[in-house]
Amino acid sequence: MSSNHRLYAYLNDEFLPLESTYLHVSDLSIQRGYGIFDFFKVQGGHLMFVDDYLNRFFSSALLMGLPVPYSEQELKDILVRLVQMNGIPDAGVKMILTGGYSENGYDPAAPNLILLQQPLTLPSEAQVATGIKIITHEYVRELAAAKTINYLVGIKLIQQVKAKGAHDVLYHHNGLVTEFPRSNFFLVRQDDTVVTPAREVLKGITRKNVLELAAKKYQVVEADVTLEDIATAKEAFMTSTTKRILPIIEIDGKPVGKGAPGAVTLDLLQDLVELENRQVV
């Protein structure tokens, strides 16, 4: 998180230089990995789809029993102020809410709220044109409906993903495909129907936007997806805040469809970029 000029963060009612933003080691994120977060893009100074991300942040907090110390509007005002102070028009913003400074290292206390702005790297045109290779792994995220800070399995798998020359790892469980550690999964059937897993996934904001855009042109289904469904798919792609839409050309060493980014995938990416650009105006 280096930058050319001083970045500010926000911790419990205070704007602080990012390099001076620390938590005491009694915090329940450090002691017990207990916390939730969310992450959205700032584009041209505009907080992209921020209400959706705030809704999900508050929903995750509720699911994990962590009271957010502000209303959604108050938190939005603080986020706008942080982005103004930092003056980076294109960046990512992370909101973290932890279990707080626990007296006994187990029972939650008043949550600590951290807001951070950080540089954002979107996929290059070359990466979109080439597409990515992925591997699969048997796993389902705990408490999948909440955006918790638990990435033990995803991070443990980083070396394995790299060793296989892959870009990311797709989780599946009991025969059903779910999601990537930080992204959602879509496939396109031979009849151009757009499909994404319905259950045991974190419902991404980009996933939601893509579903809405796709419904204007294609059949769209939220349904159970199996590894066999992928083997017969025409196209596949991942969606996330930072990736937008990234074509998947290979899964576990086998090509998806023709082994190149598909027409529906690239069409939806163009629609998504246009949707994002319309937000900024």
Place this chain on the structure above:
Amino acid sequence: MSSNHRLYAYLNDEFLPLESTYLHVSDLSIQRGYGIFDFFKVQGGHLMFVDDYLNRFFSSALLMGLPVPYSEQELKDILVRLVQMNGIPDAGVKMILTGGYSENGYDPAAPNLILLQQPLTLPSEAQVATGIKIITHEYVRELAAAKTINYLVGIKLIQQVKAKGAHDVLYHHNGLVTEFPRSNFFLVRQDDTVVTPAREVLKGITRKNVLELAAKKYQVVEADVTLEDIATAKEAFMTSTTKRILPIIEIDGKPVGKGAPGAVTLDLLQDLVELENRQVV
């Protein structure tokens, strides 16, 4: 973590006052819940079974790909020095190793090592004489062989445990009982055989000590344990570093055996206390 006198902690080559021991918010425990830990007792100034705990700490670190910046002997020397500086003869010591200050909030960096000494409350004689009530919950810990900092489910369940007037929650998965969030589970069959789950559990040091003590007097089995096995058990108890052996008298509202602490349980507790006391001499 309050105390009558100033407590010291240790962070990355430095002894620091505990109240000044902080991690930057880029640490991967805060960002992604990525870290491992261990916890042992100090009794009469003696680091109890410390080699066993150090072995497990290094084993957890290896499983999660986190290099410990010291040898076991070096770390032990630092722990002895910390306990001497703090001058609290009876206490708990926690070692935490996190994913470090991540550049991008996902890839691990040089781990941060934190050592903390904290007050320790052992179960009262009254609690042992009364025994505890527990509930059950369908769940299996991720990467159960490593002592990671992930306690999302256990902490989320605290309110539910309290609401049912229970003391703790026993996990089971696919019909098999595994462990508590922070303790191991044992039962005693009608023929006095001592049984503890063999798979998908963190192998506690107290569990190991109890197995060794029990083997001197009883049949001992590490095996699969079902909820039905508990229904027909004579006794049940939990083991942990801080609980030692705590009799379980009720599970999900149903009495275990005669609904009172059992003779084998109390016999093993006495043996364990004697084993501990022999370490201190």
